Amino acid sequence: MSKKxxxxxxxxxxxxxxxxxxxxxxxxxxNWDSYNGLLLVDExxxxxxxxxxxxxxxxxxxxxDIKRHLKTHGxxxxx
Amino acid sequence: xxxxxxxxxxxxxESKKSDGNHGKKVKIAIxxxxxxxxxxxxxxxxxxxxxxxxxTYESGYNQFNQEILNSKSNLYQFNxxxxxxxxxxxxxxxxxxxxxxxxxxxxxxxIVDEKLDEIIELTxxxxxxxxxxxxVSNLSIxxxxxxxxxxxxxxxxxxxxLEFNKKMNSRLKNEQSIYVYDLLQFYYRFxxxxxxxxxxxxxxxxKIAFDYIPYLAEExxxxxxxxxxxxxxxxxxxxxxxxxxxxxxxxxxxxxxxxTEPPGNIFKxxxxxxxxxxxxxxxxxxxxxxxxxxxxxxxxxxxxxxxREEHFASMKINWNDKIQNMKDIAxxxxxxxxxxxxxxxxxxxxxxxxxxxxxxxxxxLPKDPSFYVPLIQSMNNFNLLKITNEDKKRGEMxxxxxxxxxxxxxxxxxxxxxxKLETKVTIKNADETTIPRISQLTMKTNQFNLTTKRxxxxxxxxxxxxxxxxxxxxxxxxxFGDNGITGSFILDSKDEKILYVDTFLLSxxxxxxxxxxxxxxxxxxxxxxEGFSKIRAEFIPTKKNFPASNxxxxxxxxxxxxxxxxxxxxxxxxxxxxxxxx
Numbered sequence: 149m150s151k152k153x154x155x156x157x158x159x160x161x162x163x164x165x166x167x168x169x170x171x172x173x174x175x176x177x178x179n180w181d182s183y184n185g186l187l188l189v190d191e192x193x194x195x196x197x198x199x200x201x202x203x204x205x206x207x208x209x210x211x212x213d214i215k216r217h218l219k220t221h222g223x224x225x226x227x
Numbered sequence: 228x229x230x231x232x233x234x235x236x237x238x239x240x241e242s243k244k245s246d247g248n249h250g251k252k253v254k255i256a257i258x259x260x261x262x263x264x265x266x267x268x269x270x271x272x273x274x275x276x277x278x279x280x281x282x283t284y285e286s287g288y289n290q291f292n293q294e295i296l297n298s299k300s301n302l303y304q305f306n307x308x309x310x311x312x313x314x315x316x317x318x319x320x321x322x323x324x325x326x327x328x329x330x331x332x333x334x335x336x337x338i339v340d341e342k343l344d345e346i347i348e349l350t351x352x353x354x355x356x357x358x359x360x361x362x363v364s365n366l367s368i369x370x371x372x373x374x375x376x377x378x379x380x381x382x383x384x385x386x387x388x389l390e391f392n393k394k395m396n397s398r399l400k401n402e403q404s405i406y407v408y409d410l411l412q413f414y415y416r417f418x419x420x421x422x423x424x425x426x427x428x429x430x431x432x433x434k435i436a437f438d439y440i441p442y443l444a445e446e447x448x449x450x451x452x453x454x455x456x457x458x459x460x461x462x463x464x465x466x467x468x469x470x471x472x473x474x475x476x477x478x479x480x481x482x483x484x485x486x487t488e489p490p491g492n493i494f495k496x497x498x499x500x501x502x503x504x505x506x507x508x509x510x511x512x513x514x515x516x517x518x519x520x521x522x523x524x525x526x527x528x529x530x531x532x533x534x535r536e537e538h539f540a541s542m543k544i545n546w547n548d549k550i551q552n553m554k555d556i557a558x559x560x561x562x563x564x565x566x567x568x569x570x571x572x573x574x575x576x577x578x579x580x581x582x583x584x585x586x587x588x589x590x591x592l593p594k595d596p597s598f599y600v601p602l603i604q605s606m607n608n609f610n611l612l613k614i615t616n617e618d619k620k621r622g623e624m625x626x627x628x629x630x631x632x633x634x635x636x637x638x639x640x641x642x643x644x645x646x647k648l649e650t651k652v653t654i655k656n657a658d659e660t661t662i663p664r665i666s667q668l669t670m671k672t673n674q675f676n677l678t679t680k681r682x683x684x685x686x687x688x689x690x691x692x693x694x695x696x697x698x699x700x701x702x703x704x705x706x707f708g709d710n711g712i713t714g715s716f717i718l719d720s721k722d723e724k725i726l727y728v729d730t731f732l733l734s735x736x737x738x739x740x741x742x743x744x745x746x747x748x749x750x751x752x753x754x755x756x757e758g759f760s761k762i763r764a765e766f767i768p769t770k771k772n773f774p775a776s777n778x779x780x781x782x783x784x785x786x787x788x789x790x791x792x793x794x795x796x797x798x799x800x801x802x803x804x805x806x807x808x809x
Contacts, residue, residue, distance in 0.1 A: 160236045162243065183264050186430065187236050190437045194234075202426055 150225045153218075156195055157211065160188045170212045196223045229605045232441040235265050241275075242268035249278040251455045256284040256307035256359070258291035260318035261434040269444035270451075277448070279455060288432070289318060295353045307359045308683075309454055311447055313410065314346065315434050316366040316388050324384060328373060332382045339390050347398055354404045358685060360612075362450050363399075364410035365392040370419050403684060406450065406612075413443060449607035456670035456681070459509075459588060459608040460562055462501065463553065465571040466515040466522055466544070469592060470498060470534065475521045486531040490596055497599045498533035505538055508618030509609055510560060510625055512541040514552045514569065519544045540625035549576055550583045560625060561735040563673065563771070568608065613663040613684075617711035627707040628736060642804070645740055648705045651806040652714075652745050657698040662687050664712045665700055668732060673771035675743065676732040677764060677778070695721045696729075701746050703737045713737045714746055718753075726754045728764040738774060741802040747782050748801040749809065755795045762793040 158165040161179045174180040180188075189205055192198070192214065198221040208214055215225055253274070257267050267283035274281035284305040286294045291312055294302040302310075317324045323338050330338065350361050368388045372378035378385055392411060399405050414422055417439055427433035435443060452458050467474040471494045472484025484491040505511050511534065515522060522544045526536055536542070541559045543552035549571075557564050565586040571577050577591040588608065592599055611618060631648065638644040657665050666684040673679065682690075690696040701714030713734035719727040728750065733743050754762050764779050766772075783799060784791035793799075 159240070162240055182431070184239075186427065186433070187239065187265075187437060189426075191234065191236055200426075202429055205426065205430060 150215075152195070153211075153215070153225060156191055157188065157214075160184065160191050168211065170215070171210055173210045192218070196221070198223060229442055229445065232438070232445075235269065235437040235440050238269040238272045238441060238444075239265060241272040246271075246275045246280050247278070249275075249280045251278065251457065252280045252282075253309065253451055253455060254282045254284070254305065254307045255451065256286070256302055256305060256310040257313070258286045258294060258302070258310065259313040260289050260291065261313075261315050261432045262288055263313055263433075263435060263440070265437065265440045266313075266444055266447075269441050270447060273441075273444055273448055274451065277452070277457070279451065279457070281451070292349065295349050295356075298356055303357060307357070309450060310353065310357070310359045310361045311408070311450075312350070312361060312363040313408075314364055314366065316369070316384070316391075318432075319346070319366065320384075320387070325373075327384050327387065335382050335387055336390070339387050339394070343391055343394055343398070347395070350399070350405050351402075354402070360404045360406065360450075360454070360685075362406045362408050362447070363395075364408045365395055367411050367414040367419070403688075408447070408450075413446060417442065445607060449610045450612070452608060453610045453612045454683070458566075458610055459568045460566040461510040461512060461540070461556075461560065461568070462504065463512045463514045463556060463567055463569045463587075464501070465573070465576070466513060466517055466525075468572040468596070469570055470494060470532075471525065471529075472596065475525055476518055480521070480524055480529070483525065483529075485525075485529060491531065493596045493599065495531055495533060497596070497603070500600050500603055502533050502538065504603075504609060505534075505622045506619065507609070507614060508611070508621040510540045510562070510621060511538050512543070512556045512560065513539055514543050514549055514556060514571075516546055516549070517544050537626050538622060540622070540629070549580055553580060553584055553587060560628075561674075568606075570603075613667075615664040615667060615712075617664055617667075617713075620709070620711060624708065624710060624736065627710075630707050631705075645804045648707075648740065649806075650703060650705045650740055650742065650804065651808065652742055653702040653704075653808040654699055654746065654749050655702070655809070657687065657691050657700055657715075661700055661712060662691065665698065665715050668700075668712070668715050668734065669730060672732040672734060673769070674735050674774045675738050675778075676730075676769075676772050677728065677775055678730055678767045679769050679772060680730050682730075690717060695719065701733075701742070703740075703742055710734075710737055714742065716746065716750065718750065720757075720759070724759060725761045725763050726750075726757075726759040728762060731764065735774075741805055743778060744782065744802045745805045745807055748799055749807065751793065751795065751799045754793075760795055762795065764791045764793070765789065766791065 154165050154168050157168055161177055161184055163177055163179060174185065189200060193200065196218060200217060204217045218225060255270060267285045271281045271283050284302065284307060286302060294300045319342050327335055346363065350363050353361055366388045368385050372383045372385055374381050374383040396407055399407055422435055422439050424436040427436055464470060472490050473482060475483050485494050501511060526532055541556045543556055553569065557567065564584055568588045568590060569580055570590050570592055572592045574591050577589050580587060581589045593602060634647060635644050638647060662684055666682055666687045669680060669682045687698060691698050697718040699716055700712045703710040703713050713736055715730065715732055716728065717730040719729050751762065764784060766776060766779055768776065779791040783797055784793045
């Protein structure tokens, strides 16, 4: 499942999967601007069939944060 | 009903790739009162897929006022050809959107008028200062009101917006370069619950959810295609399981499904829609593998047929292959394959036509006929920026054309045929009512066109107002009917001695009937009268204008370098068969 997440992020942010790690942040990934961040939210929601709250959206500062919020919604990502 | 769209992120990714190098180019600007990022990228990608190079400009968030008012803004520097201005009620009405109830009903009405004045004024200023057409959206209506169930008894926010939209249409109806896009209908089609996502609105004032941006882009491209002359002119139809249910060769005249009961009513409905397009100027034709007698009996005699023989410009009902039939139809009605759409229910036929004739837009009809009508309703290929009289009468004209070719087949020689046609040509200077048609002719005429220069309405208008330029049109009538405005020429007299023929074109409907010589005789007479010693013309060859290649030489022009010169001291033999009115 973790693989699925990284594939999705790499596709939306247009960056190679190998560049992505849990610690990746909007600062470290060039294409991760606020607009693409929202686009990412959209794709995560439809891929994992969840709905994030506005607080959760604002609380994403790294890929790890995404994983954390997915987990709150019951999405299990086994590494 | 639209085909299901791809995600916005797909378009965002694609937009970073470079475009193909296409013949058609367009510059599009997008202005909006809310965040609509992604729309420009999607339009660009979709245009590229339709073989259009589209360069886009997007103004900043809610910056449209400043951009339009400041003549030095980036918007004017970009110099767009079509500009979309997408607005929403909350940002237009500001505090009054939520707090309208604090005002009296008279005050609310005044607010509507003031806000509308502002928007209309802006669009007019923009058209004045730019070379662009502008498409301004109307306002979507919130499906809730703080007045609750009493909204419709009071002049609440919904009623205010309805009033705004209604007045906007009527006040912009006669503006040549301003169009109103029905954004309200877009919300209606996809539903406020889907289009307006509370999260996106609160986070970034994103009023149209990402998933719906591609659908909006598709709608707006409906303005770009006709602007570039890429609209489709002709629908070619299969018969069995397309215009009626079942197979006439097997089910028989009484066995096919067409009538008031389902599923026959679906086919009747589809025919109604096709007839409506026909009345708007879309040419209809048939390409069907069938026994002609069986099929013609249905077309002529079936009481539930909506489309009859007179609605079809060409009928290929035979056992030939569909590709050859398509080519024959194109030849017969004299239009390019690239302006044709082909509807067929059989995926195999569709595949074959698609492979052999990629220029034709081939549509494989859905398995369930109830979706035929929604499918054709959603197509943005038949739009025109203006419906001219010629468009409305086109179907009738093609029927007359069929009668003309019958006469031609019955007559022994060309001269006798032309004599019997009793053709009359009327030549007049362009005016406001004929500018749209003249522009349309320059955009669409490929075959008998000496220079193939394409002019948008705004450009024609400028030339009409230029005292050194003469823009004329020719209207052709004969005993079968009025062909409408089917010819045009543009003369440039900046040089006092030599009259330059900038454009000379004739619709293919009237080629080969000595109309072209008659028009040329008019130009030569005019040049003589006005004291020009020479007429200079050009033939710029393209892939399609071969029919015009010998015309200048036949008229007595002599080649000098890249130009053709006619010495006005020479005599020109005017065709005697045709009557000329000026």
